[in-house]
Amino acid sequence: MIENLSLREKIGQLIVVRTTGYIFDHQIRYPAWEATQPQLKKWLQELNLGGVILLGGSCSEIADRTQQLQSWAKTPLLIAADIEEGVGQRFSGATWFPPPMALSTIASKNLSLAREYARKMGEITAREALAMGINWVLAPISDVNNNPDNPVINIRSFGDNPDMVADLATAFIEGCQCYPVLTTAKHFPGHGDTATDSHLHLPKVTHSKERLQQIELIPFQRSIEHNVDSIMTAHLLVKQLDAINPATLSFSILTQLLRKELNFSGLIVTDALIMGGVAKYASQGEIAVKALQAGADILLMPENPEVAVSSIEQAVKDGILSESRIDESLARITQAKSKLSFSEADLRQISSEGDRKTVKEILSLSMSYGGEMPIIKATEGINLVVVQDLLNCDFLHRQVPAITIPESYGYQTQVFDQRNLHLAQYHQQPILLQAFIRGNPFLGNGGLTESAKAFYEQLLEFEEVKGIIIYGSPYILEWFLPRLKKNTPWVFSYGQMPQAQELTCQRLFDLSTVHDINKDNFL
Numbered sequence: 001m002i003e004n005l006s007l008r009e010k011i012g013q014l015i016v017v018r019t020t021g022y023i024f025d026h027q028i029r030y031p032a033w034e035a036t037q038p039q040l041k042k043w044l045q046e047l048n049l050g051g052v053i054l055l056g057g058s059c060s061e062i063a064d065r066t067q068q069l070q071s072w073a074k075t076p077l078l079i080a081a082d083i084e085e086g087v088g089q090r091f092s093g094a095t096w097f098p099p100p101m102a103l104s105t106i107a108s109k110n111l112s113l114a115r116e117y118a119r120k121m122g123e124i125t126a127r128e129a130l131a132m133g134i135n136w137v138l139a140p141i142s143d144v145n146n147n148p149d150n151p152v153i154n155i156r157s158f159g160d161n162p163d164m165v166a167d168l169a170t171a172f173i174e175g176c177q178c179y180p181v182l183t184t185a186k187h188f189p190g191h192g193d194t195a196t197d198s199h200l201h202l203p204k205v206t207h208s209k210e211r212l213q214q215i216e217l218i219p220f221q222r223s224i225e226h227n228v229d230s231i232m233t234a235h236l237l238v239k240q241l242d243a244i245n246p247a248t249l250s251f252s253i254l255t256q257l258l259r260k261e262l263n264f265s266g267l268i269v270t271d272a273l274i275m276g277g278v279a280k281y282a283s284q285g286e287i288a289v290k291a292l293q294a295g296a297d298i299l300l301m302p303e304n305p306e307v308a309v310s311s312i313e314q315a316v317k318d319g320i321l322s323e324s325r326i327d328e329s330l331a332r333i334t335q336a337k338s339k340l341s342f343s344e345a346d347l348r349q350i351s352s353e354g355d356r357k358t359v360k361e362i363l364s365l366s367m368s369y370g371g372e373m374p375i376i377k378a379t380e381g382i383n384l385v386v387v388q389d390l391l392n393c394d395f396l397h398r399q400v401p402a403i404t405i406p407e408s409y410g411y412q413t414q415v416f417d418q419r420n421l422h423l424a425q426y427h428q429q430p431i432l433l434q435a436f437i438r439g440n441p442f443l444g445n446g447g448l449t450e451s452a453k454a455f456y457e458q459l460l461e462f463e464e465v466k467g468i469i470i471y472g473s474p475y476i477l478e479w480f481l482p483r484l485k486k487n488t489p490w491v492f493s494y495g496q497m498p499q500a501q502e503l504t505c506q507r508l509f510d511l512s513t514v515h516d517i518n519k520d521n522f523l
Helices: 007-012 037-047 059-072 101-107 111-132 162-176 209-214 218-225 251-261 284-294 305-317 323-337 353-366 401-408 450-459 474-483 498-508 512-516
Strands: 015-020 051-055 078-081 184-188 230-233 267-269 368-370 381-387 411-417 431-437 465-472 490-493
Touching: 007 037, 007 305, 007 323, 015 037, 015 305, 037 059, 037 305, 051 059, 059 078, 059 111, 078 323, 101 111, 101 162, 101 353, 111 162, 111 353, 162 218, 184 218, 184 251, 218 230, 230 251, 251 267, 251 284, 267 323, 284 305, 284 323, 305 323, 353 498, 381 401, 401 411, 401 431, 401 498, 431 450, 431 474, 450 474, 465 474, 465 498, 474 490, 490 498
Parallel strands: 015 051, 051 078, 184 230, 230 267, 381 411, 381 431, 431 465, 465 490
Antiparallel strands: 368 490
16 A cells, blocks of 8 residues: 555655544634644545544543544554543543652652553553554653753653653553554653743753763663654754754754664654744744654644645655655654554543552652641631633542532632732631642743742731642742741642542541551552
8 A cells, every 4th residue: 555655645644733632623622733624534535644643532532533533544544642641631531640750759769669650651551542542652751851940841751860761761661562552752852951842932952962961862762772662853952963953853863863873763753843942943844844854754743734745745856855765754654553553442441440549559659748737627718729721721620629628628719820819818718729830831931920929929928828739840849848837738749630639638638548558568
């Protein structure tokens, strides 16, 4: 089948587009990035696209959606998802793990146990992905997050120690390899020591090649040794390696360093080409051509796949690219697809009791707390819940533990966006503060805005603050702790999902079920 493809159809195999996990067009939430069903079907059939990346929907919807997409495709599809924190991070109903950095807390006391949890995390993620028809796991994060102000990698990384990151990332890969799915180490050559979000702008890295070899490159080299299937590029300007081109468009970084020096023979996939870190560099057609010239095999989320295909086709006709260069990438893609299973979905493989127990153990062992427990009961208390974006918090609804448990102890819930906080109303009532704060793409900061810091500093002066729960980033916890009054009870969890909320609230209110897992028995 591959041998009979036209040039245009070969090029199509090098492109992966984003689509919604929902079945109907009226459910599309990101129309700038997600085509309508007729448009997507046309692209798959006429352009012979190589794959899709999914976001949104429940497990059962995704199982239907992946079958639908495969039925439209001329060539079997790579179906990818950013599921660094388990399938449940993106698709409701599946297992949702805390961010990878939670494992670094366990690893600091028991590396072998942390490695086993990372392996289980990979195994469960791969099994559940495959059960829904997803065959390309865009994980693990292999960046070393040695910059606390990193707005986009942050707690998505396994930590700030390159050897520990390498240990845990490769354990995750080993777990995934129990199933016929593809794995991805990202973001090469290392996005950890940056303070700029590449979704918005182009970060600049000034480290020497020697420094990169000592820190940033270690997890990628180890991942290659463990047969990772693909490596995703970073939209970074690494001046000591290429002073002109972002890494995604750099021949010296993708071909000379990754292919030749690190001996990587798998798929090189770009990070999303609609991201500001690369999209502002040149026209969308030029970006597509330059990524292939640099050594990329797969172009992820070009702004318009028709423009990308036509631009590459024209570049071949003009002698800028050779057809043999297209064939090289096509051969790698074909080889990768040969490893995969395209069997029907099986939802019985999703979110077992054992999977949830594994998540509970990781959450419990990585949780920290202090002060005098339990928090006092209240008759007219306030449960002040602060989130970064009210329109984007899948972890919160009316019946989650962060709301129901405090309300059973007299703390009535008020939910606010961190960008709209006011102090006037918080006098003379007991207050429980629950802050859901972490670095995330498109925020442009590591979680705390300057206005939010001012709000929290004033709030923490009040005697009425009776307890605090921080969900997400240990860097945020470090900011809060020196500002707490003596003996104020506090709890921290890397996770933000309902399962994490239940454990933190049980600890804060001293409910007996939180003691089911004894850290001493594990660590």
